[in-house]
Amino acid sequence: MAGKVEVTMAPTSFVVAAGDTAEATATLHNQGQTVDQLTISIDGLDPGWYSIPVSSVALFPNDQDKLKILIHPPKKAETKAGSYPFRVNVTSQENPAEITTVDLLVEIRALPEMEVSISPQRVVGHKGIYKVAINNKSSSDALVRLRASDVQGKLRYNLEPEIFTVPGSGHSEATLEVRLGWLDFFGGSKEFDFEVLVASPEGQFAEDTKVITGQLVRKTWYRSFPSIRLPRIRLRWLERPPVINTFKASMEDKREFMLDWVVKRATEVKLDDEVVSPEGERLVRPAEPTSYVLVAANKYGSVSRTVELKPAPLPVAKTSERIRASLMPAHFQTYAGGTPVEATLQLQNLGEIVDKFMVEVEGLDESWYSRSASSMALMPQATDQVQILLNPPKKKGVKSKTYPFAVTVRSQSAPEEATTVVAELEVQPSVEFKLGVHPYRVSCRRKGTFQVTLANTGVSDASLYLDSTDLDEGLKFRFKNDNPEVISWKTIETPMVARPKRGSMVGEKKRYDITIRATTADGNTQSVNAELYHNPFIGSWRPILRVIRAVLVIAVIGVLIYFVLQWGGGWRTLTSSPQTWVNQLVNTVEGWFFR
Missing domain, CATH: 2.60.40.10 (Immunoglobulins)
Known part of the structure; x- marks a missing residue:
């Protein structure tokens, strides 16, 4: 067979990351004298790691053809980095005993190795600007997502950007703005610790996750007066026309497109003469090449932008006489x-x-x-x-x-x-989703806020019902949207507020164990846990009762002293003639018992 069939592979080795796809081309040349059917197969590699779109081809004498081999190791925890040799076999239908083989090698790249740092580590004030630096030690690009949180839930965050790509053997930075809420602006000096989570957007492996910590130190509120600056009002800003920051189309497949737009400073936004919100998205399925026009307007002017969409034509049946x-x-x-x-x-x-x-x-x-x-x-x-x-x-x-x-x-x-x-x-429809919550632990006096994350990992849109309970039944829960609709392969977040049923002024500190559940229409349920620490203003009624008791005792003693003074003739008699006051007091008391 080696003299009748020639097999050439290009390339013969691959370097690919788990979850990516590499392609090889096998060139088959029939050097025999008869028409032959050649079949290609692979040994030494997991069947889930490769696919052969066309596994067999018929060749005339001295004819040749090319077949594709797709290598796609899955992104799973079992997929380890390293080299995996395998063999491509080409078998003749005319003589199955003779097989031509070619040895190949696939190398799986390791997960990105990242070093994460934050600068500065500590900022004093009511607002801090930090730089989050990420060094990618691996040779492949790494897509990362940043998320900041604190246990007490007192801080507000602004990350720019939140999701970005770190080049292989390169360096990238993100800006993190941390500030106190208005209710926490006043008070003495206090330290607020927070953490920044660095992970891949999928968050599929624990090795992907890195955590760094920072600190914002609140200084006494009246010391901030010298740094307060009134904003400069520029009237020219009021006269600026609207701006279309983004208007683009992403292809869901060859016939579906997702239009996405963001508009600023507009009083009216229209998409093909239909009024829409300044920020949104829409799924469209044009049957033929179509232009979509976005127009934004205010009283100072209008702007427009156009997107051209060219969908793939629908297949049409055709016949032939041969x-x-x-x-x-x-x-x-x-x-x-x-x-x-x-x-x-x-x-x-x-x-x-x-x-x-x-x-x-x-x-x-x-x-x-x-x-x-x-x-x-x-x-x-x-x-x-x-x-x-x-x-x-x-x-x-x-x-x-x-x-x-x-x-x-x-x-x-x-x-x-x-x-x-x-x-x-x-x-066929298949609903799959992942439920998450952050932060895991919240400390509050009146209420605590959690962000519930819903990631649709299935091919169908998911309508979910959210509910929450605690073991002690001591909390009231409220979701911003307890029946969200999650588009397939999309992730959304909805806030959940937990409010203790007991008062926020007096009571002991208490921990509530919370269970959050998400249920699909067919009854599929997932749950996650969280914790709420309730810290009332006063820990117990005992100090208040002690103060009330002391006030009552002092009042009784004062009333008794007042009447004793009156029984002796009053304050003037006591100060001018103490003996007269004593005699009159004795006579008054004796009169009660010896009448």
Whole structure:
């Protein structure tokens, strides 16, 4: 076989990160004297790490063709960094005992190694500006997300940017503004500790997470007067026209687009003559090339911006006198990342000569399907079949809906002769989500606020119901939105306020263990835990009761002294003639008992 089939691989080694995809091309050359069907397979590599869109090809003598091999190690905790050798085997249908092999090597890059620092570590004042620096020691780029929080919930944060990419062996910085809330502006000197969490946006591995701490020190409020500066009012700012900061379209797939816009200083914003909010997004499905116009206006002027969208055309059936093709069935249903469904393509050569027919799939990404053969050689009036496995991956961008596609069979001898059959692939709905909360621990006097994070990791939009309880049933809960709608592959945050039922003035310090639950329409429930520390203004009624008792005792003693003075003749008698006052007091007392 080594003398009849030549196999060339390019490249022969790969360097790829977990979750990414690398591509190799296998060039197969039939050096024999007969038509042969060649099949490609892989040994030594986990089947979930690779896919072969076309695993078999028919070659005439001295003919050659190219097949693609996609290497995509999954981003899981089990995927370790290192080198993984494997082998590509090419088997002849004419003589299966003879196999041509090519050795390849794939190297999995390690997770990014990052050093994180914050400068300055400590700021004195009611507001602090910090620089968060990230050094990426690895050779690959790293996408990171920053999040700041504190246990007491007294601080307010502004991160710019919040999500950014750190280049390989490079350095990036973010600006963090930390300030006190208005209720905490007054008071003596106090230290407020906070932490900055640095992780990947997915947060899938614990190794991704780095934590750094900082401190904001509040100084006595009246010492801040010298640093207060009144804002300078510029009337020219009032006369500026609106600004469209962002108006762009991101492609969900080849036929769906997400329009996203941000407008400032506008009294009215219109998208194609429809009034919209100054900041928002919209999913559109144009059937043909379409222009979308965003217009922002105020009394000082108007601006506009246009986005051109060119969707992929819908497949159309086509017939040929030399080729007959049919696909059974015409409608397929499957789950993303689930069991593949098989489609059978029936081919017949209606011509009068031996011909080779190319099988092409249009409208679907190459990673969604695989063919038993990309070409087929047929005698006149001969019939054969090609098996097509449809398996849409479970990844960002794949949604629960119907995807139209087409299979085209084209003659190699007459490329203008082609037959196209159309079909539909329906991705079944599957609701999956992740529930989170930050900060985990909050200390408060009247109420505590938590941010509930909902990440939709499925292909379907999720309608969730939020509720919360505590073991002691001592809290009242309120969500800003207790029935949120989360778009597939999107993440949202909704605030939750927990308020103790007992008073905020008097009582002992108490910890409440909180359970937050999110439930889907079909009853799938997830829960997370949090803690609320309630610190009333006064720890107990005892000091107040002691003060009241002392006041009553003093009042009784004062009243008694007043009456004793009156019984002796009054204060003047006591000061002018003490003996007379004593005699009169004795006579008054004796009169009570010896009348």
